[in-house]
Amino acid sequence: MDPAVVIDVARLGKTFGPVTAVEDLSFTIHAGEIFGLLGPNGAGKSTTLRMLITVLPPSTGTATVLGHDIVTEADAVRSLIGYVPQERAVDRFLTGREHLELLAGLYHLSRVETNERIDELLKLVNLEEHADRVAKTYSGGMKRKLDIACGLLPNPKIVFLDEPTLGLDVQSRLKIWDYIRQLRENGITIVLTTNYLEEADQLCDRLAIIDGGTIRVIGSPLELKTGLGGDSLSVAIKPHEADKLPRLREGVMGLPLVRDVRLKPTGLDILVESPEKCLPAVIEVAQRLDCSLDGIEYHRPRLDDVFVAHTGHGLRGGTPEMVEEE
Amino acid sequence: MTFKHYKQEVLALTMRWVRRLSREKFSMLFTLVQPMLFWLIFFGSLFQHAANIQILQAPNYMSFLAGGVVVMTVLNNGLAGGVDLLFDKENGFLERMMSTPIHRSSVILSRYLFVMAITGMQILVILSIAFVFGVRLETGLPGIAVILAIGMLFGVGLTAISMALAFSVKSHGDFFSMLGFLSLPMIFLSSALVPLSAMPGWMQVVAMVNPMTWVIDAVRPLIITGWNAAIPQVAMAFVILAVFDAVCLYGGAKAFRRAIG
Numbered sequence: 001m002d003p004a005v006v007i008d009v010a011r012l013g014k015t016f017g018p019v020t021a022v023e024d025l026s027f028t029i030h031a032g033e034i035f036g037l038l039g040p041n042g043a044g045k046s047t048t049l050r051m052l053i054t055v056l057p058p059s060t061g062t063a064t065v066l067g068h069d070i071v072t073e074a075d076a077v078r079s080l081i082g083y084v085p086q087e088r089a090v091d092r093f094l095t096g097r098e099h100l101e102l103l104a105g106l107y108h109l110s111r112v113e114t115n116e117r118i119d120e121l122l123k124l125v126n127l128e129e130h131a132d133r134v135a136k137t138y139s140g141g142m143k144r145k146l147d148i149a150c151g152l153l154p155n156p157k158i159v160f161l162d163e164p165t166l167g168l169d170v171q172s173r174l175k176i177w178d179y180i181r182q183l184r185e186n187g188i189t190i191v192l193t194t195n196y197l198e199e200a201d202q203l204c205d206r207l208a209i210i211d212g213g214t215i216r217v218i219g220s221p222l223e224l225k226t227g228l229g230g231d232s233l234s235v236a237i238k239p240h241e242a243d244k245l246p247r248l249r250e251g252v253m254g255l256p257l258v259r260d261v262r263l264k265p266t267g268l269d270i271l272v273e274s275p276e277k278c279l280p281a282v283i284e285v286a287q288r289l290d291c292s293l294d295g296i297e298y299h300r301p302r303l304d305d306v307f308v309a310h311t312g313h314g315l316r317g318g319t320p321e322m323v324e325e326e
Numbered sequence: 327m328t329f330k331h332y333k334q335e336v337l338a339l340t341m342r343w344v345r346r347l348s349r350e351k352f353s354m355l356f357t358l359v360q361p362m363l364f365w366l367i368f369f370g371s372l373f374q375h376a377a378n379i380q381i382l383q384a385p386n387y388m389s390f391l392a393g394g395v396v397v398m399t400v401l402n403n404g405l406a407g408g409v410d411l412l413f414d415k416e417n418g419f420l421e422r423m424m425s426t427p428i429h430r431s432s433v434i435l436s437r438y439l440f441v442m443a444i445t446g447m448q449i450l451v452i453l454s455i456a457f458v459f460g461v462r463l464e465t466g467l468p469g470i471a472v473i474l475a476i477g478m479l480f481g482v483g484l485t486a487i488s489m490a491l492a493f494s495v496k497s498h499g500d501f502f503s504m505l506g507f508l509s510l511p512m513i514f515l516s517s518a519l520v521p522l523s524a525m526p527g528w529m530q531v532v533a534m535v536n537p538m539t540w541v542i543d544a545v546r547p548l549i550i551t552g553w554n555a556a557i558p559q560v561a562m563a564f565v566i567l568a569v570f571d572a573v574c575l576y577g578g579a580k581a582f583r584r585a586i587g
């Protein structure tokens with residue numbers, strides 16, 4: 001086995017009575033990476049995470065976390081991981097510091113370790129000033145930060161974050177991305193779920209697209225995008241010159257760095273290695289063949305396209321621009 | 327898992343309940359102590375004249391009622407004992423606790439320690455208030471110890487029922503309606519407010535299978551009659567509570583295991 005594998009999931013599945021939440025999941029997660037599970041609501045992201053953190057027994061299949069089976073060695077797994085749930089799981093009547101003290105007891109930290117860790121974490125998430133206020137006076141973003149501090153308290157090897165930036169404003173989201181990257185710098189492996197394309201694209205080293213309870217594709221954002229065929233140029237010519245298209249296609253096909261050309265009624269879709277280099281050559285061919293170009297467009301595939309290509313539908317209407325504090 | 331770790335977990339979890347309570351002083355006073363005192367004082371004075379001392383076989387209605395109020399407090403606290411776990415389950419806090427390397431039972435044990443401590447203190451408050459109103463315990467201080475023991479034993483089963491419900495219900499609306507469904511008949515179809523002999527026949531039959539009746543009938547003679555009358559009743563209550571607790575704990579453990587895995 002690859003020594004860098006920290007989580008190994010084999011044919012994992014979970015059913016709730018008649019409902020199949022996830023089915024036949026198999027993937028590996030490597031040490032030190034940020035691994036994302038990207039999928040729409042109800043895709044099975046949280047269910048997958050809950051099984052990995054040992055709070056939900058799987059119906060089928062197995063998984064190991066740092067070499068420990070999630071069912072038979074659950075306690076060993078629990079002492080090595082940190083978890084940040086999707087819900088703001090805070091106790092309204094406890095202060096931020098008391099949350100951390102409680103968890104320190106549950107992770108069996110010594111008094112000295114407890115105090116050191118708590119000071120360190122409060123500083124990390126910028127909650128020092130608010131540490132002794134009860135959580136019901138916290139804003140949504142502050143609760144999220146406290147959640148993250150709680151997840152990091154045991155100084156885990158792997159941190160699981162369920163939708164870490166759900167409902168946060170853009171600024172808080174960027175800040176949390178920074179923490180997460182900082183954790184990776186410190187050698188911690190991060191497993192997160194998200195239904196924000198942007199987050200998957202910019203933050204994750206590798207991701208699995210999950211939809212309807214199954215994994216559709218796994219890879220780095222770049223791999224997934226190039227997997228779609230890389231960049232493309234769309235060339236449109238004047239409708240009355242449509243008969244010249246086949247000859248134009250032949251001409252373009254012959255160019256270096258062109259991978260494929262598809263014919264459309266009034267134009268061509270050209271898949272290219274490097275749009276910057278191909279663009280002048282394509283224009284030159286068109287001039288040589290005396291075609292009047294109506295327009296030329298350059299496309300770089302986005303993760304949206306990857307998502308659509310593998311699931312047959314879009315993730316959601318917009319990008320996560322909305323601000324939704326509770 | 328060492329004993330030291332177990333102690334640390336249970337202590338941390340129990341501290342949480344204590345801290346929560348200290349933040350909710352007013353609500354604690356209002357929801358737990360105040361209604362009981364209200365019952366005691368209001369009904370005690372109101373029915374003083376209406377109640378027939380002959381039927382009650384007590385010096386006054388207040389001293390008759392004191393035992394019932396003690397047991398109702400145990401009932402209320404016990405049946406409410408699972409509420410906080412229900413909220414923890416619903417908002418994900420329970421899941422967070424379960425993702426840590428704790429022994430699964432420490433959450434339950436912490437809850438018990440807390441509920442029992444609160445119940446014990448409330449029993450003492452009720453008996454002190456009753457004392458102020460002239461109720462003298464026939465069995466004295468040892469009687470108080472026995473009352474506390476009976477209260478704790480009854481509380482164990484009741485809290486188990488409450489936790490089992492908390493872990494099994496789909497929504498907290500269900501939880502509270504089930505509680506209401508349980509607690510009212512347990513109070514009214516028992517000897518809490520009137521003695522069995524004053525009830526119509528069918529009601530006596532129902533009250534006889536209500537553990538609440540047996541508990542009250544053990545606590546009451548400790549307050550108003552004395553050891554001779556109390557001892558057989560207390561022995562009977564211990565037997566019935568042992569069975570009651572065994573059944574409730576078994577059901578509770580099953581519900582817990584189903585919910586937590």
Ligand SMILES: Nc1ncnc2c1ncn2[C@@H]1O[C@H](COP(=O)(O)OP(=O)(O)OP(=O)(O)O)[C@@H](O)[C@H]1O
Binds near residue numbers: 086
């Ligand atoms: N405890 C449960 N009982 C019954 N069905 C469940 C349970 N938990 C999850 N499901 C079902 O499993 C499916 C996957 O749910 P899950 O919470 O894993 O989705 P998700 O990808 O995390 O969605 P979201 O983005 O909304 O958090 C859903 O159809 C859900 O209704």
Ligand SMILES: [Mg+2]
Binds near residue numbers: 045046047086162
């Ligand atoms: Mg989810």
